Amino acid sequence: MKILVTGGAGFIGSNFIRYQLKNYDDQIINVDKLSYAGNLDNLKDVENNSNYQFRQLDICDQEKIDHLMHQGIDYIVNFAAESHVDRSIDDPSVFVKTNVEGTQSLLDLALKFGVKKFVQISTDEVYGSLGSEGKFKEDSPLNPSSPYSASKAAADLLVKAYAKTYQLPVNITRSSNNFGPYQYPEKLIPLFIINALNNRKLPLYGDGSNIRDWIYVKDHCRAVDLVMRRGENGQTYNIGASNEKSNLEITKKILELLSKSELLIKHVEDRKGHDYRYAVDSSKIKDQLGWEAEYDYDRAMQITLNWYLDHKDWWKKLL
Numbered sequence: 001m002k003i004l005v006t007g008g009a010g011f012i013g014s015n016f017i018r019y020q021l022k023n024y025d026d027q028i029i030n031v032d033k034l035s036y037a038g039n040l041d042n043l044k045d046v047e048n049n050s051n052y053q054f055r056q057l058d059i060c061d062q063e064k065i066d067h068l069m070h071q072g073i074d075y076i077v078n079f080a081a082e083s084h085v086d087r088s089i090d091d092p093s094v095f096v097k098t099n100v101e102g103t104q105s106l107l108d109l110a111l112k113f114g115v116k117k118f119v120q121i122s123t124d125e126v127y128g129s130l131g132s133e134g135k136f137k138e139d140s141p142l143n144p145s146s147p148y149s150a151s152k153a154a155a156d157l158l159v160k161a162y163a164k165t166y167q168l169p170v171n172i173t174r175s176s177n178n179f180g181p182y183q184y185p186e187k188l189i190p191l192f193i194i195n196a197l198n199n200r201k202l203p204l205y206g207d208g209s210n211i212r213d214w215i216y217v218k219d220h221c222r223a224v225d226l227v228m229r230r231g232e233n234g235q236t237y238n239i240g241a242s243n244e245k246s247n248l249e250i251t252k253k254i255l256e257l258l259s260k261s262e263l264l265i266k267h268v269e270d271r272k273g274h275d276y277r278y279a280v281d282s283s284k285i286k287d288q289l290g291w292e293a294e295y296d297y298d299r300a301m302q303i304t305l306n307w308y309l310d311h312k313d314w315w316k317k318l319l
């Protein structure tokens with residue numbers, strides 16, 4: 001089988017490609033434009049694998065990807081995106097270009113070449129913010145807050161429209177916050193680990209009470225793999241590990257594991273439109289596909305921390 005993975009040089013995409021090459025004999029074609037977040041060092045260990053090819057392309061470039069599709073692609077898994085909420089607040093336009101127009105362009109190609117499945121990697125942020133009670137289910141209304149989450153919600157609606165209008169076989173996955181190896185150090189966990197290692201301040205937005213539902217990236221990749229191979233056409237699956245933590249808890253955990261002082265915490269101005277809480281109900285993927293998270297939070301945090309300690313050369317190039 002041939003799987004076109006977009007955004008495979010980023011954090012989750014590179015972990016997904018490594019998972020595929022380790023567990024299957026399928027061919028992987030990684031299409032990534034190498035934005036600031038795309039990094040071929042993330043795949044150094046597999047770059048010579050005979051089942052792996054890389055093409056530096058923008059997902060919006062339909063002509064070039066059309067050419068690639070003639071290889072005969074079975075699955076498209078669309079990880080490519082602008083992914084950082086703070087950047088979307090500063091400059092939304094590239095988020096609409098890549099996340100909305102890029103997805104629509106890929107959907108056209110999926111239809112033209114009759115792929116077995118188009119898998120859209122979405123996010124729990126499309127549901128908007130929760131108060132202190134409840135969890136998002138797949139049929140919760142879409143109510144995005146940031147330009148990032150609005151662009152991801154728009155892409156989800158296009159995917160659903162192509163399924164309904166043209167009977168394109170699709171799945172949408174909506175994961176909660178990921179952490180683990182190869183995450184670009186603009187996101188909370190890698191940024192705070194690296195700042196703490198360098199004895200720099202950790203800029204905690206507002207009072208640090210906002211809550212995210214954390215999942216180790218390898219558990220997310222295993223779930224996406226199951227959805228791609230066995231997910232029922234047209235279905236959306238939430239993916240979460242039921243690890244709700246406030247940002248302050250995460251921050252204190254990082255400082256404790258690194259034996260650093262809490263005096264490094266610096267409360268700064270809150271993010272504009274900051275969603276208070278995300279939490280997903282993952283019972284559908286558990287019941288239908290038998291998926292469950294394997295990594296508990298403490299173990300996954302320790303592994304992640306060790307990875308950043310052992311890979312200083314990787315992140316020093318990005319600072």
Ligand SMILES: NC(=O)c1ccc[n+]([C@@H]2O[C@H](COP(=O)([O-])OP(=O)(O)OC[C@H]3O[C@@H](n4cnc5c(N)ncnc54)[C@H](O)[C@@H]3O)[C@@H](O)[C@H]2O)c1
Pocket residue numbers: 006007008009010011012013031032033034035036037038039057058059060078079080081082083084098102121122123124152174175176177178179184
């Ligand atoms: N990080 C999370 O916690 C999280 C949670 C849920 C869903 N997601 C979704 O998962 C996907 C991957 O997220 P991530 O954290 O790995 O992001 P990332 O920013 O680390 O990686 C994104 C990748 O997409 C590439 N890319 C960007 N624009 C492109 C374009 N126009 N054409 C081709 N490639 C392009 C980048 O070069 C990069 O390699 C995104 O769709 C994101 O919305 C992320």
Ligand SMILES: Cc1cn([C@H]2C[C@H](O)[C@@H](COP(=O)(O)OP(=O)(O)O[C@H]3O[C@H](C)C(=O)[C@H](O)[C@H]3O)O2)c(=O)[nH]c1=O
Pocket residue numbers: 083084085086122123124125175176177178186187188189191203204205206210211212247271
């Ligand atoms: C970078 C940073 C963040 N924060 C706070 C803001 C959030 O409440 C929390 C996590 O922020 P981060 O930007 O790492 O992630 P989210 O904004 O929750 O979004 C992430 O998870 C979803 C599911 C995706 O879909 C996004 O792609 C992914 O980036 O920490 C701070 O307090 N200080 C900081 O310097």
